[in-house]
Amino acid sequence: MSTLESTPDRWKTVSQQQIYSMKLIQVLRRTDRHFTVRETADRLLAVSSGGRTRWSRAILSNRLSLNMMNNRRRRRHKKVRVSGEIRMKKKEAFDRKTRVLGELVPGCRKLSFSRLIDEAEDYIAALEMQVRAMSAVAGVLAGAGAGSLPADSDKLGCNN
Amino acid sequence: MDKNFFYTAGFPTALYFEPTTPWQNPLPPSSEQSPDCFLTPTWDKSTEPFSNFDSALSSMVSSPGASNSAISADGLAIQELIGKLRTIDNNSSEVSTPPSHPFMAAKTPYLGNINACSSVYTTPLNSPPKLQLPIMNQLVKGNTSMTPNLPALSAADPGFAERAAKFSCFGSRSFNGRTSQFGGTSNVDLPYRSGPLISNGGKLHRVLSSPSLKVAGSSPPVSKNLTEMRSTDTKMEEPSASELNSRKRKSVSKGKPTLRQPANAGKAAEKNGEGNGKRSKSSENGGIKVENDSCNMSSGSDGGKEKQEEAPKDYIHVRARRGQATDSHSLAERVRREKISERMKLLQDLVPGCNKVTGKAVMLDEIISYVQQLQQQVEFLSMKLASVNPTLEGLFTKDGLSSHHPHPAAAYHHHHHLDNSAAAATINLFGQQNQYLHNNSQVEEEANTNTNNIDEFGQGHLLPKLPSFSEDDLHSLVMMGFGQKTNNRTSSSSSELKLELL
Numbered sequence: 318m319s320t321l322e323s324t325p326d327r328w329k330t331v332s333q334q335q336i337y338s339m340k341l342i343q344v345l346r347r348t349d350r351h352f353t354v355r356e357t358a359d360r361l362l363a364v365s366s367g368g369r370t371r372w373s374r375a376i377l378s379n380r381l382s383l384n385m386m387n388n389r390r391r392r393r394h395k396k397v398r399v400s401g402e403i404r405m406k407k408k409e410a411f412d413r414k415t416r417v418l419g420e421l422v423p424g425c426r427k428l429s430f431s432r433l434i435d436e437a438e439d440y441i442a443a444l445e446m447q448v449r450a451m452s453a454v455a456g457v458l459a460g461a462g463a464g465s466l467p468a469d470s471d472k473l474g475c476n477n
Numbered sequence: 478m479d480k481n482f483f484y485t486a487g488f489p490t491a492l493y494f495e496p497t498t499p500w501q502n503p504l505p506p507s508s509e510q511s512p513d514c515f516l517t518p519t520w521d522k523s524t525e526p527f528s529n530f531d532s533a534l535s536s537m538v539s540s541p542g543a544s545n546s547a548i549s550a551d552g553l554a555i556q557e558l559i560g561k562l563r564t565i566d567n568n569s570s571e572v573s574t575p576p577s578h579p580f581m582a583a584k585t586p587y588l589g590n591i592n593a594c595s596s597v598y599t600t601p602l603n604s605p606p607k608l609q610l611p612i613m614n615q616l617v618k619g620n621t622s623m624t625p626n627l628p629a630l631s632a633a634d635p636g637f638a639e640r641a642a643k644f645s646c647f648g649s650r651s652f653n654g655r656t657s658q659f660g661g662t663s664n665v666d667l668p669y670r671s672g673p674l675i676s677n678g679g680k681l682h683r684v685l686s687s688p689s690l691k692v693a694g695s696s697p698p699v700s701k702n703l704t705e706m707r708s709t710d711t712k713m714e715e716p717s718a719s720e721l722n723s724r725k726r727k728s729v730s731k732g733k734p735t736l737r738q739p740a741n742a743g744k745a746a747e748k749n750g751e752g753n754g755k756r757s758k759s760s761e762n763g764g765i766k767v768e769n770d771s772c773n774m775s776s777g778s779d780g781g782k783e784k785q786e787e788a789p790k791d792y793i794h795v796r797a798r799r800g801q802a803t804d805s806h807s808l809a810e811r812v813r814r815e816k817i818s819e820r821m822k823l824l825q826d827l828v829p830g831c832n833k834v835t836g837k838a839v840m841l842d843e844i845i846s847y848v849q850q851l852q853q854q855v856e857f858l859s860m861k862l863a864s865v866n867p868t869l870e871g872l873f874t875k876d877g878l879s880s881h882h883p884h885p886a887a888a889y890h891h892h893h894h895l896d897n898s899a900a901a902a903t904i905n906l907f908g909q910q911n912q913y914l915h916n917n918s919q920v921e922e923e924a925n926t927n928t929n930n931i932d933e934f935g936q937g938h939l940l941p942k943l944p945s946f947s948e949d950d951l952h953s954l955v956m957m958g959f960g961q962k963t964n965n966r967t968s969s970s971s972s973e974l975k976l977e978l979l
Contacts, residue, residue, distance in 0.1 A: 325823075418841060418845050441828065444855065452858055
């Protein structure tokens, strides 16, 4: 169903979450990982996105490692001081917030507002799925580590 | 800034805007300021000659009877104006008398009555049709060149023209400045704007005419200040001409608000600078036309905070429209805005707690905070997983798995056996159905019994405890699931778990 795959709703299905969890476990067990757990989780999320979204491509491109992101955030913001108007100030605040959002969503810094909103929408849905899946996995693995394997059906947070 | 000009520059707002209380109200609370670049240069230049008139006007308002004394104090400027106009056109006799009585007659009621002002304003125009109407027509039709209008105006009524020009431009500027402050208000105010403006112009005319008439009586043509008067006059003439035409006033006023509230700050500043530069040059052709053009251009480029876009250079026919875009720019902007609002609505569904929030800025705040929150959660969970990972590594079994699988044992000593363990784990994970509940319990028992060896056998022993699946089936299942990235998205049931993995 191509329509479902292209919308942020694809992240809501349980199957997607399950697949992600499985793959996450699989990848986490590798010993030859070059990325941190966070990064692997993000990359896996990006892969699950199928390359359709800008943020997924940005994550997978290696320039977006976590360290680089942190360094980038310290760049200076040009201060534009316009005298007088309320609307000018509102526009400034609006631009500032748009920029912040662009920095939060990977790969969406210099994007038009509407595109940014699209990307953010998909990214938020994907993040939610990621949180659900990872919490389930963490619960399972923690349980496994502690010697019990609770049924995790309730942890999956079926949203369907 | 307009406010500042009004109050600090001594411009008597009381004088001009008493009858226009709806304007006054938006003024004080609004902190909107017109860009300095837009007004300051012209104001600075125009303040000087007008400071004389300020006191004169205020005195005129307070005590019409005492106008003589007040005016005489400022008579010099007025005389200069008159003289200049007279030198331009020697038909002073022809023009001096006709408009006098309408203005004089309507002077007192003028201040308190907008309609009276308007009527008074119009009457002199109508009364000497031969001179003034053509002048007005010229002014109305277009300020392509104010120079020819100037002698025409002077021919009609030097004092009238001068003072009207001065005060009207003054008033127009102030008016335009004011409109920016409440430019957000709909076009409902425009009738008010034009009305009071006309009334202001009328007032100005009247005020000017009375002292001018008195001065005319004394008639000292002062030619020494002609040049500076001329420069100010040109600036005044043009706005006064616009003032004479209510529609044109509307266009200018409309243009100015849009100019002051640009969606694009850079563009607006640029346009303001343009307008200022041209105005400061006091070009005779400049004035209103430039203002209109700049306003129109900026309004065209404006995102359309005001729905007052005008066709460029067509400021005669412009009318305030509500919610109507007249050019492609604004149309495109509207489409864009609608798209954005659509998407914001979608995001509202996504981000919890955004249902009551309206406005892009607050929504953006919510979105940003939510994204940050989600990212923090992911971070926390990844840290948790990282701590669990060493145990994860150890969960792979060698003996348990290898004994049950025909696959090479090496595969299971490596991470490939993860598949099975992962499959088991996922079956445990996703064991939402009854079919696996007993398996889970069995697995749990198994895991409990194997606590000591959980590192090695915890997972491996799970596999034989799942009677519903053979290891081969599981393995194939898992491999298929892992092999494919795109799986059907059907909701899972226990029997469909395999399909999901597929």
